[in-house]
Amino acid sequence: MKMDPADLRRVNVFKDAPEEDLKLFVEKGIVRSIEEGEFFFFQGDPAAYFYVLIEGRAKLLQTSATGQQVNLRTITEWQMFGALGAVRENATYPATAQALEPSTALAIESSFLKEMMQNRPYLNINLMQLMTSYIMEMQERYRELATERVERRIALTILRLAAQIGKRTEGDGMTVELPLTRQDVAEASGTTMFTVSRVLADWERRGLVAAGRERVVIRNPHGLVQISEGLDQ
């Protein structure tokens, strides 16, 4: 697979990188394609590479001692992931990265990013901004999980996922489509498959979404926002 260095500028961290830096990253990078369900890396592996997703979608998940999973983040095209290894010495990935659909990513050695950061302030600034956005999102989600009931959490999750990985589909009105299983949504909202199924069925009755196999179509975003804010009853 050939990659145009200029494409890398779509990655937020590289948005103001000079052409020659982009070239270096592309040259240093290895393109890796994996199938749906396969893994870019596992939690606990030495974090030797960071990745830029070029095509597809993926999720970052953590597994508990008992094997239960939670979804920490979903990754879409031109997002960077697994970059913590460039900051900490001898780091291991704190999460597992799994493809939600056939996906391609550029893998670049963490040490190279680290080296580049030595004398490129833009990399530092952008990476820090990325990190602060993670911190804020995680803090918010933590609060939600601690204080909100399931229905609201699911609404918040669906809206967040729609913003992150949703694809606009034409058709009647504005709809957003998400290629997610009930299990995925459950893991992202801190509940179970069963509860997600029941909540979605209810929403479908109320005309808010259309739920299919591995698919959620948002028909009425405003209604979902209302639920997420607790304004519905």
Added chain:
Amino acid sequence: MKMDPADLRRVNVFKDAPEEDLKLFVEKGIVRSIEEGEFFFFQGDPAAYFYVLIEGRAKLLQTSATGQQVNLRTITEWQMFGALGAVRENATYPATAQALEPSTALAIESSFLKEMMQNRPYLNINLMQLMTSYIMEMQERYRELATERVERRIALTILRLAAQIGKRTEGDGMTVELPLTRQDVAEASGTTMFTVSRVLADWERRGLVAAGRERVVIRNPHGLVQISEGLDQ
């Protein structure tokens, strides 16, 4: 209050700062002392300053729309907090900082830190390491909240708080003391005051802790670790 710049080196982010940088920070800083229960800043305020806690303890909390609170982090002496404003433009604090006991902090303009970061790689590196540690801790706590039952979460919370803000007390064996209300523990572990009270009462019966008013003394750390790992029954 007079401050020795060299003291600032106890702040992890400043651990390898040259003397003259420390002086600049101290000169630029304003020392602020507040009483227990008072606030350094509120969620939503413009993040114009970052803080270094010099004395006392504080907590970072987030409030939901319904007024429920969650504790995101506890802060102890020589920790930096409220620094996200130095990274993002026109940022507001994503959390509220409240003193757990009479506390003193050095407040420094975020813009000054930002300026200093322009040409001081050590600041960038150290700040990024701090951020990655937050990210990892939040991810872990998120997973715990999503997958573990209350008793385990409370055990994990108490152990974490002991490591963060616990004070070793002499006396019979090794004990760690935490000046926290049941409410504080509840907000840090995502449950209610009542449940914390019941769990602590149970642990007290089993000799693991001694619980008093605004106080938890860990008598048997190993026992708590066992509970936190689910090895007890």
Added chain:
DNA sequence: TTTTGTCTTTGCGCTGGCGCAAATAACAAA
């Protein structure tokens, strides 16, 4: 078309943990 595997739905029972309320305990101020 049939088969196979996976994902989803739904009924049902159960319980962990919430939340109220009232009593009690600990501390502080007067």
Added chain:
DNA sequence: TTTGTTATTTGCGCCAGCGCAAAGACAAAA
């Protein structure tokens, strides 16, 4: 010592959401 305030405990009832099991729906492969 008394009074007031705030933190804590405990009993009690309840229900949101979990988890199993079994059936149903869908998609891809044969």
